[in-house]
Each structure stands twice: as structure tokens, then as C-alpha cells.
Amino acid sequence: MSLIVAKFGGSSVSDAASIRRVAGRIAQMHADGNDVVVVVSAMGDTTDELIDLSEDVCAGVEPPRREMDILLTAGERISMALLAMAINAHGVRAQSFTGQQAGVLTDSSHGDARIIDVTPGRIARCLGKGNVAIVAGFQGVNVDENDVTTLGRGGSDTTAVALAAALDADVCEIYTDVDGVFTADPRIVPTARRIRQVTSEEMLELAANGAKILHLRAVEYARRYGVTLHVRSSFSMNTGTLVVPPSEQEEPMEAPIISGVAHDRSQAKVTCVGVPDVPGAAARLFESVAAAGVNIDMIVQNVSVAGSGETDISFTLPATDISTVRPVLDELARELGYTEVLYKENVGKLSLVGAGMRSHPGVSAKLFGALRDAGVNIEMISTSEIRISVVTESDDLDTAVRAVHTAFGLDATEVEAVVYGGTGR
């Protein structure tokens, strides 16, 4: 008998039929002798519909974030109550709980609240009575005012991991619309394989570098608190991908060198041309960008041409932040004296991730070779202990991902069936 926290996203509970199907699955888990806590997102398009309504009533005025949180969390209240009813209809007692009732305590950053503590006493009592507990994902309550808050993107995954940690669950199952984490996006690489097991560190690098199946924040939480994740499909009974914390990972000698290839098309590249090559210029530049709340990913500073006293500095950031960073860089041009700022929105980033990289030299060389052979030009490079990322032209990205996937022997001999649906939150 295990304690399972199972999270079902919006695409798994998009309508009454889906809810009945998920309820049957949960009833079976319970019949198998497990204690089950279910974290559920809002049904299918509910969130988008509520956002549309808010825009309609606000007539162009930005709504208060507190009210936006109250509005959006209604979606999870609907799905959690319906799911509890559907499980009861299977003869299994189930009770639904809001974020507040489940003890998800947060700060007061409406729309993007941080979890401060999880006190799931009521959930534990519900399980103690042999009942299934259904918890609203994505929401908590702030400790100052007892106001409902939302956890931002990936909030339901985070709720599930936080509850799994607080309840010391055996596993946190993340149900989604594909069979797990793949060695690359199967839409780009049809021969991509399901990864059977990956460390949370590797998953962190994959999620941070474009793999959308799990949200970075939930993976970080799982790694920090030693929670084992099982990413699997709600549309099949197949085993998915286990994401294991460092303490439980397999022996290094068994770890594959490369876990997977992530890609990201959401970044842009900015180049400041002709930055005076004096101490502190780069520091001043990145301090100003950080002060504007923009996260920079990769940085490349060219070696200055001897005697010119000038250098070019390039960096990548989310393309959506260009409008924020543009006035900052224009302002700074006067102070630092660079001559021009170039913005390039069509860049692609490819990241090769693998814990085995640590002990296997030559991975970079093989990567660069594969890209050269595929005719893909590399614009920027950055590395971590277990990752190598390169920036390419956006148009070259698919070619690059396929070439690298093949070069590192990741291609499957048979193509696995992959089901796609919407994505939950």
C-alpha cells in the first residue's frame, strides 16, 4: 500500500466524460489499496473563458490581481467538486478541499504566489478515514489576510509536489496527455523515445531549457524535498517517466550519457555593439537589465580586437521582455557609449542534457560536429555540468534537434504512439 499524490491537468478533465474516466481510474487506485490524494486543474478551457470575461467587464482597465485570483480559482473549485462527486458515484468516498483547506499557505503575491508552508492536517485526516482527498491545484491562501492566491504557471504541478512532500508520499504522479518525458519533442523527432528514468537535476535542465511537460518550479520543489515524480499519460495505463531525486538515483555507471535534447523557441538575442572595453562595463549593463526584472539566459562577450578598445556583448532573454529591456539599453547607451543595439527575435536554443556528461569528455565535440555536418551555424554556446546549450537560427532548430538526437544514438527503432491534448496548468 502506497500513498500516491496524483495530479490531473485541465486536458484530463476537460468535460463530464473525461471526469468520469479519471474518476474510474482513481477509484481503481483506491481499490488497489492505496491512499490517494488527487490534485486537479480547472476543466479544459475554463481558465481562458474566465480571462475573456474579465477582459469584457474591465473595458481595457487592468483588473486588480487579488480579484483575478478569486475569479480564476473558481475553475478548480468546479472541477474538484465534480471529480469528488464522480468518484462517489463509483462507491468510493471522496471529499474535495480548497487550497486553504489543504493547508497551502503562501505569501501575498497575487498571480504568482510562493508557498510558505503546507499544513495538510485535514488531508491526512481524510486519508485516515479511508477516503480519497481531492485538492484544488494552482491555489493557496495568504497567511496575512486569508485571501485566495494563485501559484502562477505550472501551479497545479507545484501544488501536487508540495503536498507529496508534506505528506511524505511514495510518489507524485503527474498525469498529462503524453506517455512521459521523451528524448526530444516527438513532433520534431518522430523517433524520440520515452525516457524511463531521469534525475531531478537532469529534469530541471530539460524543463529550464524548453521541455514543457513539467514546470521548472515543480521540478525544483521535487528535487529540494526529495519527491519522486512519475510523469505519465491519463489516456493510457503505460508506465511513464520516473524523475528521481539525487538520493535515489541509479548508480552513475548505469546512467546514460545523454538523457535528452530540449529545444526552446521563446528566446531572443540582443547584441550591444561597440561597448568600451573598460572594467565594469558588462557589470553595469547586466545590473541594469536585472533591475528591470528581466532574466538573462546566455551571455557572450567577444574578445576585443587588439587596439580597438571595444567589444560586442550578446545575451539571450525571453522574447516577450524585449519591450521592457529596450528603453533600459537606450538609456545606458549614453552612459556606456556603445554605438548600436541589435535585436534578433528569431533564435532557437538547443540543449543537450545528461548527468553522464560529467564523466564523459568529448560530448561538446560530438555535438558541434553533428551540427556542422547538418549545416547548422552556432551563434552562442553555454554549458553547465550536465548540459550544453547552443543558439541557432530559429529556422535551423528542427534540423539541429534531429541531427543531435541521431548523433547521440537516441533514435528509437520503432516509433511510439504519442497522444496530444491541451495542456493544463
Added chain:
Amino acid sequence: MSLIVAKFGGSSVSDAASIRRVAGRIAQMHADGNDVVVVVSAMGDTTDELIDLSEDVCAGVEPPRREMDILLTAGERISMALLAMAINAHGVRAQSFTGQQAGVLTDSSHGDARIIDVTPGRIARCLGKGNVAIVAGFQGVNVDENDVTTLGRGGSDTTAVALAAALDADVCEIYTDVDGVFTADPRIVPTARRIRQVTSEEMLELAANGAKILHLRAVEYARRYGVTLHVRSSFSMNTGTLVVPPSEQEEPMEAPIISGVAHDRSQAKVTCVGVPDVPGAAARLFESVAAAGVNIDMIVQNVSVAGSGETDISFTLPATDISTVRPVLDELARELGYTEVLYKENVGKLSLVGAGMRSHPGVSAKLFGALRDAGVNIEMISTSEIRISVVTESDDLDTAVRAVHTAFGLDATEVEAVVYGGTGR
């Protein structure tokens, strides 16, 4: 400057455009220097849609009432957040509050909870800052478990009156889709007039006897706590009907003899034929019916024919309760020895209500005369201090209402415009 509690039903906030209109009206109340607390129902058909969804997922199994309450209260959370946003868009600060946050504490009867206490400290603080407070109608929280509860039919009216009482508001405005309370249903009597003022006692009799504009429970609450109600239209700026508590009512001599004519088509008539005329037979009968949870309205016991030793007992009850009462009466026939039970579902009830009746004899005679002249047969009669009710054939009810309305001089010389929409909860 007044403290106004204003309740808007589902038909007043049926879509984004309606919400913007109501928001404009509230912003104007605030600009006029009033402290404003708004109680809001779920948008238009939201509740029906949620009930449909619950039936879809439950596949014929009765859903737990606790979960049903969680589901249905999501509707008010959506409307209250949207209304708060829409008011903010008018430049007036507004915050929305759940029943729990507004301090609406109830017992644990999910689906039909009773208010135990109202502790609106947070609402008072919101008003103290000069903000508008929006409160979810229809919902509270039970004191044992902090679980959301619903107040049953008319719940939003009750929320508004309870908050008005707890905050010592100057008036509780009930916004609806007609211009107030009329001397009869304008759909039956086109010359019905808007009543300018009525006592809560009279309103109680009108509501209890078929006038649907205000829910009985809200009127009872208003009478008990001395809250003045103003029933008015959200579609016009017209003054509506004031419902005043006993302490504030006009001098009796100015009170009209008759306030209005209510009608009710939801009752059925049951007759037990040949009940032995022995002491305690009737008591036994009505005890058993009450034990089944059925509320009996009118009772008539025929004088027994001399020497027969038998009598017929008739009573009225909600037609929907016939299925509940039938096995009870069949069972009791063996014990009490009556020979037959007759059920008649097509009965109509007409009630004439007026505080002036107390001091004006002859009202009954005039009523019976008017019905006789209209050719309407009276099947049962019951009276209170300020009301006379008669049961007629259902088909005769409209004729009866019109005849009585005319006989008591209630007809207006001009027909008022009446707007109908949906009805909120």
C-alpha cells in the same frame, strides 16, 4: 450619507454587459457619498449549468451535498470577482469577499444551511477605507469544519438582509427585474399597482402565500432584525416598494385596508374520507404527516353528520410532497380506519393580505361576495389576523384574483410598465 446593502440577482448580472451596467450604478451610489455593500448571485444560468454538469458526472447517483455546495458556490465567486473588477474599472476601489470572509457563519446543513452568526468585521474595515465591498450571496461557512455551505432557496436575499442587520445598514435594497411588489401579479392583473410601502408582516403573508418577488426567509429575517427593505428594479431608476419593520410602519389610520392579492398554484389538496369522529384522530393524522417532514398549510374538518360517527378531513400541502405523504396515509388508514384518501393536484390558493383588516370588519364578506359574483366556488378557507386565504379550482384562480383585485379597489387607472427577466436566487 447612508450605509446601503444592495443585492443583485442572477438576472441583473447575466453577462459582461449587465455586470458593467450594474457596476456603473454602484459606482454612482458610491459617488453620491454612500457606503455600499453589494451582495451578488451567480450569473444568469451558471447555477443550472453547474447542476447539469453534476448530473452528467454522477450517472444517476445522488451527489454528496457538501460537494454540491462547493460546486454551486463557484458561481458567486465568479460573479463577485467580475463585479469587483468592473467597479474598479470605474475608478472606484472594490474588493470581493466570500461568505466565509464576510463572516456568514452557518450550521452544517449543506444545501439548506441556517445562519448562526454574522461577523462582518472585514466588510466594516473595507468600508472604513472608503471601498465598496462585494459579497458572494447564497453562501456561508460552517463553524465546525470551515466548509462552504449554501443557504438554499432565496439564499442571496437572506445574505443581504443578514449583512444589513449585522452592519446596521440604513436600507437593504433588493434589485430585481420588476419595479417592486405589486398588488397582484401583473401577468394576471394588468391593472395591478406597485405598492409604495408595506409592513414586513404583510410582506411575510404575501411571500408565504405565493408572491415570489421576495423569499419568505429573507422577509422573516428582516422583520426579526428590523431591517428596512427596498425592492426595486435594476433596469430602471424608479423607486420601488419599501418593506418596513413594525417599529417604523406608518400610523395605522393611514394604512390601506388591503395591501395586495397573492396567489399560489403549487399546492395540492388531500381529503381523508370517513375518519372516525373520535378524540385524537386528527392529532394522530397530522403528527404522522409532520413526522414525514411535510408542511401542511390549510386544514378543514367537516362537521360530522349527526349519528354517522364519521367525518372528512381535508388539508393542503405542496404538490411535490404528495409522493412523500401517500405511503404515510395508506399506512395510517389501517390504524384510524378511514375508507379513502382523495388527492387533488389542481387547486389554486388566493390570499388577500392587509394590516388594516384588523380594524375593518366585513372584509371576508366582501371577498366571498366578489368570488360568488365571479362564479368561483370556494373549497377551503383559512385566515390569520391580516390575511384571508381561499382554495379554488386551479382553472378559476385567475378569474378569482382579478375579481378580488377589482372588488377591493386595487385596480390602477393606468397600466404600469413592468419588465420581466429571469429570477435570481
